Amino acid sequence: MKNNDxxxxxxxxxxxxxxxxxxxxxxxxxxREVSTPEVVLQQFAYIRIPVWLFAGFIMLxxxxxxxxxxxxxxxxxxxxxxxxxAISVLETRRSARFGMSELEMATxxxxxTVVLARMTALGILAAVELLVCAxxxxxxxxxxxxxxxxxxxxxxxxxxxxxLAVERSPLGRRTGYLSLVIAAAVSVLVFLVDNLDSRTLLxxxxxxxxxxxxxxxxxxxxxxxxxxxxxxxxxxxx
Amino acid sequence: xxYENAYDKIYKYAYFRVRDRATxxxxxxxxxxxxxxxxxxxxxxxxxxxxTIAGNLCIDEYRRIKPEPLPEEDSGSLYAVxxxxxxxxxxxxxxxxxxxxxxxLLLLRHVNGEAVGTIAKIMNLxxxxxxxxxxxxxxxxxxxxxxxx
Numbered sequence: 001m002k003n004n005d006x007x008x009x010x011x012x013x014x015x016x017x018x019x020x021x022x023x024x025x026x027x028x029x030x031x032r033e034v035s036t037p038e039v040v041l042q043q044f045a046y047i048r049i050p051v052w053l054f055a056g057f058i059m060l061x062x063x064x065x066x067x068x069x070x071x072x073x074x075x076x077x078x079x080x081x082x083x084x085x086a087i088s089v090l091e092t093r094r095s096a097r098f099g100m101s102e103l104e105m106a107t108x109x110x111x112x113t114v115v116l117a118r119m120t121a122l123g124i125l126a127a128v129e130l131l132v133c134a135x136x137x138x139x140x141x142x143x144x145x146x147x148x149x150x151x152x153x154x155x156x157x158x159x160x161x162x163x164l165a166v167e168r169s170p171l172g173r174r175t176g177y178l179s180l181v182i183a184a185a186v187s188v189l190v191f192l193v194d195n196l197d198s199r200t201l202l203x204x205x206x207x208x209x210x211x212x213x214x215x216x217x218x219x220x221x222x223x224x225x226x227x228x229x230x231x232x233x234x235x236x237x238x
Numbered sequence: 239x240x241y242e243n244a245y246d247k248i249y250k251y252a253y254f255r256v257r258d259r260a261t262x263x264x265x266x267x268x269x270x271x272x273x274x275x276x277x278x279x280x281x282x283x284x285x286x287x288x289x290t291i292a293g294n295l296c297i298d299e300y301r302r303i304k305p306e307p308l309p310e311e312d313s314g315s316l317y318a319v320x321x322x323x324x325x326x327x328x329x330x331x332x333x334x335x336x337x338x339x340x341x342x343l344l345l346l347r348h349v350n351g352e353a354v355g356t357i358a359k360i361m362n363l364x365x366x367x368x369x370x371x372x373x374x375x376x377x378x379x380x381x382x383x384x385x386x387x
Contacts, residue, residue, distance in 0.1 A: 006376055010348040013329040016253040019245070019263050026241055029270060038278070 039113065043121040051087050051122075055129055058084065062133040066140035074137050074148065075194045078155050079187050084129065085159035086183035088122040089167055092230065112231050119227055126156065147205065150212030155190045157219035159183050164226035168233060244285055245270070247350040248292050254345055255296040255338075265295045285352070289360045332382035340375035347372055 058080050065073035092115060134152055138145040163179030166172045172179075193204050208215075248269055253262035269292040277284065333341055339361075346352045346360065354372075358365045 006380065007348050009325065009329045010333075010344050010379075012326045013333055014250065014254060014345055014349045016250050016262075017259045019249050019259070019266070021263055021267070022242070022245055022249070025267050025270075026245060029241065029274070 036117075039117045040120050040124075043114070043117045046118070047091060047121060047125070051091055051125070054084060054087060055125055059129055059132050063136050066136040069140055071141075074141070074143075074151065075191070077133055077137065077152055078190045078194065081152055081156040082159040082183035082186040082190070083180075084126060085156045086163055086179040088119075088126060089160065089163035089179040090177070091122055092119055092164075116231050119231070130156075144209075147208050147212055150208045150216050151205075153216050154208075154212075154219065155186050157216065157223050159186045161219060161222045161226050162186075164223070164230050168230060241270075241280060244280060244288060247285065247352075248288050250349060251289060251342075251345065252292050252296055254341070255293075256299050261299060265292055265299065268295055286356055286359045289346075293360075329379075329383060332379055335382055336375060336378060340371065340378065343368070343372050343375055344379070 058077065062073055062077050065076070130149065130152060134145060134149040137143065137152075138148040159179070159182055162182045166178045166182060169178075193200055195201075245266060249262055249266045252265040252269075253259065256262050256265065269288055272291050273280070273284070273288055277287075280288075333344070336344075343357065343361070346357045347354075352360070354365050354368050357363075357372075358368045361368065363371070
């Protein structure tokens with residue numbers, strides 16, 4: 001007798017009497033109300049391990065390099081941030097595109113709520129990265145926290161805005177990884193500004209000194225607007 | 239995750255441990271209520287947690303009714319469903335000779351269709367150990383069936 005033959009026999013042998021109260025119990029079963037912060041916290045569990053590893057890798061490198069005063073740490077951080085943004089965009093799109101198991105929650109919450117919670121969780125992760133790295137760099141090299149923060153945030157937000165917009169486009173929907181291309185382009189741009197010649201870098205830093213915070217606010221507003229548009233069209237994108 | 243499917247699995251799991259329909263249903267419902275009170279909603283992969291809660295409730299039930307041994311003729315009542323065919327009766331008799339752990343393995347794998355990884359987590363074993371024990375249990379059952387035949 002083969003294993004294949006055993007299966008049906010075992011299933012037959014384990015036949016149990018039908019439960020009598022199943023339907024009435026399930027009908028009256030009311031899952032506990034889940035608060036908004038709980039939904040966001042649950043979304044942390046669905047963020048993929050590579051995303052955590054990338055965030056952890058950046059923070060570890062930046063904090064360690066800041067402690068040992070490696071001059072290029074700020075450049076490294078600004079070059080990496082577009083990829084962190086692209087990963088966030090892709091992670092959001094993963095939910096909308098594939099209807100993964102976590103979207104079973106959509107039976108209780110709307111798909112928009114789930115995607116919004118996912119975006120919030122990813123936003124919190126990025127904020128933690130910024131809150132750990134920017135003060136570490138600013139303190140180690142005696143730089144202005146506002147300029148350092150702006151320098152880190154601008155490439156991140158630029159990639160987020162472009163990535164979210166592009167991923168909604170027909171081409172973005174077909175390819176699915178266009179935000180990584182954008183991240184690479186922003187990264188190269190930032191690298192060129194940092195390394196092409198000292199005059200360009202000085203001009204950029206001078207601009208950040210006067211307009212950095214305003215630019216961050218503009219990009220932040222655009223990011224929120226793009227996220228709102230993504231959430232608004234999420235059913236069409238899924 | 240489908241609540242009805244999960245209900246059926248937990249009910250069968252409890253039934254073949256406590257051998258009483260009403261008690262098994264009570265345990266199943268208590269399992270769901272406890273789980274939902276703690277986690278709010280049922281998702282993919284939560285079945286393992288449901289099995290753990292149900293298993294603990296079955297142990298509580300054993301402790302509660304411990305002093306009363308089953309009568310001799312009822313010892314196989316787990317498998318003694320009246321309208322069973324001769325083949326089914328033979329396999330039930332063979333199953334009753336296996337250890338409770340082996341029966342649980344066969345139930346989880348063949349009846350409830352759980353993956354080896356899930357069974358490993360439920361029974362606190364390695365995946366390798368589950369495969370090995372499952373193979374041994376099937377082999378054991380096959381031998382007993384051949385002897386009976």
